Amino acid sequence: MTNKILIKFVNEGRKKGFSDLLLREEMIKKKYPETEIKKAFIETQPKSIFKNQVSLFLSEDIIKILQKRAEKNMFTLSEQIEDILRRSCIRKKTIPKHEKIDDTLLSYFSRVKRR
Numbered sequence: 001m002t003n004k005i006l007i008k009f010v011n012e013g014r015k016k017g018f019s020d021l022l023l024r025e026e027m028i029k030k031k032y033p034e035t036e037i038k039k040a041f042i043e044t045q046p047k048s049i050f051k052n053q054v055s056l057f058l059s060e061d062i063i064k065i066l067q068k069r070a071e072k073n074m075f076t077l078s079e080q081i082e083d084i085l086r087r088s089c090i091r092k093k094t095i096p097k098h099e100k101i102d103d104t105l106l107s108y109f110s111r112v113k114r115r
Helices: 004-015 020-029 033-045 060-072 077-089 104-109
Strands: none
Touching: 004 020, 020 033, 020 104, 060 077
């Protein structure tokens, strides 16, 4: 049986906006066993988990740079990060050299015939 105190601690901490990493550190400081901590997090996981969800831990410097870039592109920070990831996954080799498209995704939907 999972420790109900730990489950309550995790749920309350999440409601208050604390990260799981910070909550885990606090439980370790209070000398709770690692197995009990893991069980508490497993027990409190949301029932519907998005398979395409990604968590990133970025330094403040990188966030500032990305925020400036997002404002320039009229994106939110999360939209900017999504755009960067999307662009990095698309192969640039698929664009013919004579075609000048700044977004490779557009080239996929272009009506230009490829060899």
